[in-house]
Every structure is written in structure tokens, then in C-alpha cells.
Amino acid sequence: MNPTIQPGMHPDAESLTAFAEQLLPAAEREEILAHMSTCSRCREVVFLAQQATEEDQPVPVSAAADAPIKPRTSWLNWKWTWIPAAACAGLIGFAVVHHYQGVATETQTAAKVAPTDSLQAVGTPKTEIQKPVSQNESKQTKPAKSPAVVTEREIVPQTSRRDEAKEQEERKPTDQKDMVLGGAAPQLAQAPGAAGGSIHGKMAARAKSAPIGGPSATNQFQQQNAANQQNMLQQSQNAQADSANKAVNAPSVPRAESETVTVQAGTVIPTQPAATPAAPQVNVIPTTEQNEEVSLADAAGISKKQKASLPNGLEALSVASDAGRTIALDTKGALFLSEDGGKHWKPVRTPWTGRAVLVRSLNTAEKGNALGALGAMKVSPTPKFELVTDDLQSWVSADGNTWTLQPVPGK
């Protein structure tokens, strides 16, 4: 019972205690508060009682304060560190997986492009790759970093590892088989710029990476690729059927370990026969791993340092050499001719309207097709060069000075 506080009266100790202990109903609490807002005596009583309550309960606090604080052991201190550690590990794992997925995507892209390029590459010049002779060799000549080269770097060790395993089992003869069958697929799957081995393949690769000719050039190549699909399939079948012959021929070619070879992906363009009449007895299927030739730069005897010493100061984009004559394209499409192995250059007037992007020696290609298996890299006395512009025009020249437009296959 709490009678209403009358004027001149203070709330009794019961009400003040209930107020301090929060046991009063709201209305009664308001009444007490209203009284205490004007009554210093009751405020004093309440605050003193509260002070006594606090000082009467210091035991738990002091006990807790006096209790020895156990130093946390190191593993307890580190018990939550698994969270950032797991996060870091997850990030690293994600980065690694993402990296390899990106590489795999590039490989798949190259694999998609390479067959079509190889179809276009019938009888056309080759490109440089590292000879897949062994893993050590591929490691010795590390190419510059580029998507295509990265693809090559990722593929070659796999092939080499597979080859090494087979080498340990069956040393000599099966090694040649691996060279033919096992090494063919990766090389075919390589990026066109690196392993396509054809002018059109390079063109397609450049159109893809740096679209000189624009999307229309790529579409044009795709149409040509589609037209040659049947030939490609037939060539692949023939390559498997004639692998025995290649196994016999391939090991007979002695090569230096550091030899850089150029793989000719295929020679199935109808306009240019795959095998020349000069070597009819050699039933060679022009697969990538078999049609190797000396790179154009090496064949011309021009080092990279020499490439950069064109008269206009630009670097040589493409170089071809035959019969003592060397032609070179700079990065702006200007053509230069040298008759002394690259020591002196003279500019050549260009009849084409577009920009020349690649030159090669047709004699080298034909001889490579026929004699590559035998390792005969002799140069024909009559030079014959081919040049391709960014608008897919093909020009041929016998001396490097006079150029004639060649009709595009299929048109």
C-alpha cells in the first residue's frame, strides 16, 4: 500500500526502496520522481542508500579483480588466426585456379584457331616454334611472354613429359613414333602465330590479336577455313596412316640440340601441292611435326640485332631469304631487299595498296616439304618470294624487286 504523497510528507522508506529497486508501477514511480524532483531530502536518501548498496557489494568485483589473470597461452591467442589464414589460403588458391583457367582458356582458344589456320596454311610459310625434341631443349630456348608463347610453354612440357615416359620404356624406335603422333597434336593446337606455320594462319592470328585487317579479314579467313575443312580431316587421317614412314624418316635427320625449327602445319591448299615432284619417293604427309625448316631469320642469316638495323631504323617484321637475296618487311610495311646477306638494304617499291605483313621464300617452303625429312636445307638458285598484305593480297616475286599479284584461293 502506498498512499499518495501528501503535502508536507515524504515517501516512506518502503516506497523509496521500491523505487530504487525498480519495483514500483509507472504511476507510482512518476509520483515519487515528481516528489524527488523538488525534495532534496528524499534525493539525498535515495542516493545515500544507493551508495550503500554499491559499497556493500564490492566483494564480487574485488574478488574478480584480485583473481589472478591467467595469461593466455599462445595457442589460445592464435585460436582465431585460422580465419585470416584460411582467407589467405583461399585467395591464393583462387588466384592459382584462376590463373590456370585463364591459361587453359588461351590454350583452348589456340586449339580452336590452330586447325583452321592449318587448313589455310597449305603450302604457305611456316612459323617458328621450339622443336619438341625434349623438355630440356624447350627449356633452353625460352620465348618471350605472349599468349601464344605461354600456350606453347604450357603444352610442350606435357608433351615432353609424356615423351620422356615413353622414352624410358622403349628407347629408340618408339621415340620417333612419339615425335610423330604425340608431338603432332600439341603443335597443331598451338597458337597460329607460333605454330600455325602459314601466312594465312599468321594473318588470322594478327587479325585476332591486333586486328590489322579488321573483323572482315578474320571473317574472310574463317570462310576460307570452312572451305578447307574436308582437306584438313583428310590430311589428319593420312598423317596417322603414314606415321610408320615418318618414323623411319624422322630419326635419320640429325639436328643440333639447340636447333630452331619451323613447323609447317600443312600443305593442303589445292593451289599448292603438298609434295613437290622433286621428292616423289618420299611419301610425306605434311604434318606439323614433320615439315620443319629453318626459320626465316636464321635462313637469311640475320640475327635479331640485324633485324633492327633496317635503313629506316625500324625492326624487321618479316624476313625471307633465298638464293642470296633477302627481303625484309619493317613494322610499317616497307619492303627492303638485300643481296649481301643483310649487310646493305635498299628499299623496294611496293605496288600493293595495303600494308605488307609477311614475306617468305616459296623455294624454302617447297624444299622444306620435300627435303625436310632428309635434312637437306639447300637453297634454290632461283629466288621466289611471296608476300601477303593486310587486305589478304598475295604477291609473288622472283627477285624481290618485281612483284606480281596472285589470285586468292577459292576466289
Add this chain to the structure above:
Amino acid sequence: MAYLRVVDAAPIQPRGDRDGAETQAAPIAVHPALLDELWQECGAGSWGLERAEFDRIVLLAAQGQKPPPAPAGTALKEQQGTFLRSLKLADLVLAKACAAGNDRAWEHFMAQYGQPLTRAAIAISGSETVGRDLADAFYAELFGLNIRDGERKCPLDSYRGRGSLLGWLRTTLAQRFVDHYRRTYREQALDGEVHDAPSSEVGTDPEPGMLASLREAVKAALHNQPAEERFLLAAYYVDERTLAEIGKVLHVHEATISRRLRRATDAVRKQLMRNLEKGGMSRKAAEEALGTDPRDLDLKMDLRKLLQSKEPGPFKEQEASKPATAIPATAEDSFANAMLSDTHGPIEDKAKTTG
């Protein structure tokens, strides 16, 4: 239990009490089953209370139920149970047994509350000597050594079990201490300061009209504030309690007290401006009045009166018997500054600011 079986047929009626007045008002019946439950819950039998005494105490406590319990036999057991369980029944039974002179109850009381009571007295008085004296005097009072009108009076008899018995004891001790201090502080020598003394400058205010308007405006502004806000303002600015102390009394965090104080101060100031403008003062003059240094206006005594005179009746006596140390002279200055100053800084805890 045999007693319960006998009275099971009819609700238990409270027997005659020493006071008589409590039981004569209306006969109260408590359900026997409820009494059994309460007896078990109370545990009073552990310190030797008889069941009959327990039933008597419970029936007397049931008379304090609001609304008054129904006549005998009609009151619901649940209603009575709810009311009786809302009380600190164990403490109530112990206090009533002590008041009745039960020796076992006193033994239990002293064992349970002897030391806490002494510690509370020391804490309240701030001195061990004074605290022990206070505790001893209170023990004598509790034992009923005071005889009034030929009857032994025990303060425990006024305990009704709404709060804890220990809290009641502390509050009662605090009341005794404050009342004793208020009775005796004027007998002490002043320590060089004059508290609550009429200022010699009162009445020399050059602008009595503005001061009167300000006084009325402050009174109205404080009157419009809720009771809890007025309590906060008084405890903080007049009593100079810390935010932590106020928060512990109101069972809220001191940060909450700070925010509410800030709101209350702002509200009072806005209301003050409105009241001044309503009183015919222009806004500029009102702002000037609020910006006046309260020390120049000697607002101390007026603020105290305003705060203490909302209900003039109850506090006239208190003003004359206020403890000097409870309200320092600077309290009014701080409150007046808070009310009148244009700039309102954050409400800070005095304990922190004073170190």
C-alpha cells in the same frame, strides 16, 4: 499440516492483531492451499517460525492488496497468489516476526542483516565511527527500545515487503542519517562559507522587471517538464550528482542520462524563450535575458526556490533545514548557466571532469 486440515473447510481468517486496526477493516480470507504453497516457498520454518504465526502475517499482508480483496470465500486463489508473490514474503515474514518479538526471528535477522547493516551505515555516513554509532542506534530502534504511548514501537512493523528488507534497512538508515544531519548541521561551526544565506546584493538588481520575468519564465518552463526530467535537472545541477550516480539510481547508463539531460536542458531553454516572449519581451530582449550572466543577476536563491517550490507546502520546512553540504553554492550557478547560456556543451560527468 494438522492445522490446515482443520481449517480446510473454511478460509482462514486473520486472528486478532496487536494493532487491531488492520484486521478490523475487513475480514480477509486466504486459500489454505495458497498458504501451504507460500509456507513452502518462504522457508520461514527453517529459522523456527511457527505456521500459525506465518498464517497471521500473510493474512495481514493480504489486507494491503490493491484493489482490496474480495470478501471471504470469493477471492480467487490466483489473484491472492499473484499479489502475495509480488511481495518479498520471506523478508516480510521475518520483519513481522521480529517486530512481534520472536527471538528466533531476531537471531536469524542479526545473522543475515547484522553485518550488511553496519556496512551500510558506514557507507552512508562516510565514517566508520559515525556509521557504527548510526547502526547501533538503529539496532536499538529496531529492537523496540523506543516506547511511545506505552507501547513498544519497532520500525520493522512498517515494512510491507514491497522492496527487499535490506534495501528498506538501508533507506531507513539513510533517512535517519539525513534527518539527524539536518537537525544538527546548524549547530556546527560554519567553515568560512555562508550557505543559503541571503545575499547582500539581493534587491540591488538594476533590472528587477527582467529578473521577475525570468523567474516566472523559468518556473513555468520547469513546470512543463516531465517529472523524471525535473529530477534529472535537480540531481545534476542542484545536487551535483554525477551522471553515473544518477544512472545507477534510475538503472540506466550514464550516457543515457547525459543525453536526457541535454534534451531536458534544451527543452527548458526553448520553453524559457517562449515564456519570455509570451510575457511581452521581444526576442532580442529575451535572448539578452538568457545571455545574462546569472551571477550578475544573483539568480541563485531564486533558482533554488523555483526548483523547490513547485509544491510549496511540503518543502517549506525542508528549505529551512537543508544540509549545507548537499547543495554547494555553485550548483545554482551551473544550473543557471545551463538554462540561460546560449552555448550548450555536452553534459559531462562531474566525476570525470573533477577527476
